[in-house]
Amino acid sequence: MHKYKGYSSVGVVGIAAVVIFGLGWFLGTLVDPSWVFGENMLSDLGADTSPAKYYFNLGCFFGGLLVMVAGIGIASIRKYRIYALSGALAAIAGACLVMIGLFPTDTGNTHVAFAVTLFAIGTVAMVAMCAGNWKYGQVMYGGITMVLLGIIFMVSLMKPLEYLEAVAVIAFLIWFALSCVNVSVIKEKL
Numbered sequence: 001m002h003k004y005k006g007y008s009s010v011g012v013v014g015i016a017a018v019v020i021f022g023l024g025w026f027l028g029t030l031v032d033p034s035w036v037f038g039e040n041m042l043s044d045l046g047a048d049t050s051p052a053k054y055y056f057n058l059g060c061f062f063g064g065l066l067v068m069v070a071g072i073g074i075a076s077i078r079k080y081r082i083y084a085l086s087g088a089l090a091a092i093a094g095a096c097l098v099m100i101g102l103f104p105t106d107t108g109n110t111h112v113a114f115a116v117t118l119f120a121i122g123t124v125a126m127v128a129m130c131a132g133n134w135k136y137g138q139v140m141y142g143g144i145t146m147v148l149l150g151i152i153f154m155v156s157l158m159k160p161l162e163y164l165e166a167v168a169v170i171a172f173l174i175w176f177a178l179s180c181v182n183v184s185v186i187k188e189k190l
Contacts, residue, residue, distance in 0.1 A: 008184045008185075009073065009184070010070050010073035010074060010180050010183045010184050011180045011181045011183065011184025011185075012184070013066050013069050013070040013073065013180070014066070014067075014070040014176055014177055014179070014180020014181070014183075014184075015177050015180060015181070016066050017063050017064075017065075017066030017067045017069075017070055017094070017176070017180075018063070018173045018176060018177045020059055020062050020063040020066060021059045021060065021062075021063030021064075021067075021097070021173065022059075022063075022173060023055075023059060024055045024056050024057075024058055024059010024060065024062075024063065025042065025045070025055075025056060025059055025169075027052075027055035027056075027059075028045040028046075028052040028053070028055040028056035028059070029045065029052070031050055031051050031052040031055060032045060032050045032052035035052070037163075037166055038159070038160070038162055038163035038166060039162055039163075040162055041105065041161075041162050041165055042056075042165055042166060042169060043100065043104065043105035043111065043115060044105060046060065046100070046101070046104035046105055046106075047104040047105040047106035053104065056101075057101045057102075057104055058101065059101070060097050060098070060100045060101030061097075061098050061101030061102065062101075063097060064094045064095065064096070064097030064098035064099075064100070064101060065094065065098055066094070067090060067091070067093060067094030067097060067176065068091045068094035068095055068098070069094075070087075070090065070094075070176075070180050071087045071088065071089070071090035071091030071092075071093070071094050071125075072087065072088075072091050073087065073183070074086060074087025074090060074179070074180070074183050075087030075088040075090075075091060077183065080132060080136060082128055082129075082131055082132035082135060083129065083132045083183065085128045086125045086126075086128040086129035086132060086179070087125075087183075089121050089122075089124055089125035089128060090122070090125045090176065090179075092117075092121050093117075093118050093121045093122040093125060096114045096115075096117050096118035096121065097118055099114040100114050100115055100118065119165075119168060122168075122172050123149070123152070123168075126145055126148065126149055126172070126175050127149070129141075129145060129175070129179050130142050130145035130146055130149070133145060133182075138182065141178060141179070141182050144174075144175070144178060145175055145179075148171040148172075148174060148175050149171075151167065151171055152164070152167065152168050152171050155167045155168075
């Protein structure tokens with residue numbers, strides 16, 4: 001008889017990461033009504049002179065920590081190697097999100113380096129997971145990821161960077177939550 005290892009905790013941690021970051025973003029926008037979707041960069045909330053910076057930066061920090069943990073959980077899957085790559089990249093993206101929380105936009109080049117790295121690595125993680133979804137017959141998850149990547153691409157052609165950033169973050173959050181739930185139902189032979 002084979003023992004199977006489930007990854008249900010990855011789903012819980014991944015959804016918690018999305019909720020915590022999303023809550024920090026949402027509360028930041030409530031506290032700072034001058035922040036406008038598509039007109040301001042998300043990180044503008046982190047350097048705000050109002051209490052919005054505390055909500056946003058804490059959301060980045062704790063959400064990023066949980067993205068790292070869930071990413072490591074995904075990376076630990078031995079049977080599906082392409083998922084391991086995506087998980088490792090997601091963990092690195094989570095570390096970048098933590099650093100964005102520690103180094104808000106008013107810290108200059110350090111913040112910019114982590115923000116650019118987050119978006120680049122997050123996109124590659126999405127592509128890697130999408131490839132794994134298609135390879136292992138998970139067409140629905142692969143299709144959703146392709147639609148999200150397509151939305152990011154189309155918005156990049158039609159809208160300014162401030163709008164693209166917000167849409168890309170929303171797409172990444174949707175993808176990450178769905179990917180963590182998907183991984184949580186995988187059963188792997190030990």
